Amino acid sequence: MKAAVFKAFGAADQMVIVDLPRPEPQPDEVLVRVRAAAVNPKDTFIRKGYLKAFTGEQFPMQTGFDFAGEIAAVGPETEGASLDTAVYGMLDGWEGQACAEYLAVKPHQLAAMPAGLSFEEAAALPLVCSTALQALRDQAGIKPGHAVCINGAAGGVGTAGVRIVKILGADVTAIASPGNHDFLRGLGADHCVDYQSEDITQSGRRFDIFFDVFGNRPFDSVLPILKPRGVWVSTVLQPHVFKSVEETKNSTGRKAQLVVVAARRNDLDQIRGWVEAGQLEPVIHQVYPLEQIGEAHAQQETKHTRGKLVIRIA
């Protein structure tokens, strides 16, 4: 099968397409014929070797965590998966393998694909929507009427976050560059703030939840704009985040949290339900053929992608 790999840690031009053996699903796994995948910042961090403590250094190394496709084989210990069903989902952990023609996954990592979407559209949803949902619902305890601020609102996780805040009945302030403000209002943002010319801490607004998706607004820097029981949630695995989480873990006042996304069938089902109800839609910056995955990684590294970068496999 065709698969995107890199043979050494390095720049985006390390990405190449090779022929690999088709994976054999374990008895508790499902084999997916992948039709589309998506790129996440994690893929580029892994390719650069930043996460080698987790990934190891065995090459060639595959890439990709989001996928959409069809079930091609089912292990005897899996239940409820039938051949040829259209599915979408995401891998956990550090082994990206979705940018390939076939992928073996555990049943909790996939769900029925939302009706009415193409494979490319479906592949744009799982990781970023699961991250935003798990951050807002599980870490921050979002409630209707809450005031939420999302820093990094125009990217993959941010655009999913804006939509999910609105679905859950809260008010959302979106921090992004001015060229993205009309686009974010179109997604439902109630207020937009330009990080280049405005300081959110001087805005006079107060938030129940500050979701630092981009990763450059530490807990201490937003304390003045967090309500007394407000929650700051970060996506980045950095020492200042671990420190703030540890320091506030017993706090009955303002708290710091870290989201570490996990594949969950229930969340994929929830995301599908919102898509089918017309409340949530994929935001796609560009679709690339598998052969151009290096270009997609390079675009992801600009840090100015609007929504998702999708890889068409077949």
Ligand SMILES: NC(=O)c1ccc[n+]([C@@H]2O[C@H](COP(=O)([O-])OP(=O)(O)OC[C@H]3O[C@@H](n4cnc5c(N)ncnc54)[C@H](OP(=O)(O)O)[C@@H]3O)[C@@H](O)[C@H]2O)c1
């Ligand atoms: N912990 C987890 O489980 C988890 C899960 C998913 C993602 N993440 C992490 O979350 C981060 C974001 O992921 P993503 O997929 O959303 O990335 P992304 O799509 O690459 O984010 C790009 C967005 O960042 C915005 N941006 C650039 N500079 C900014 C600034 N100075 N202030 C505010 N926004 C800025 C850009 O908006 P403009 O073009 O308007 O500047 C752009 O739309 C990454 O570090 C990723 O690794 C963690």
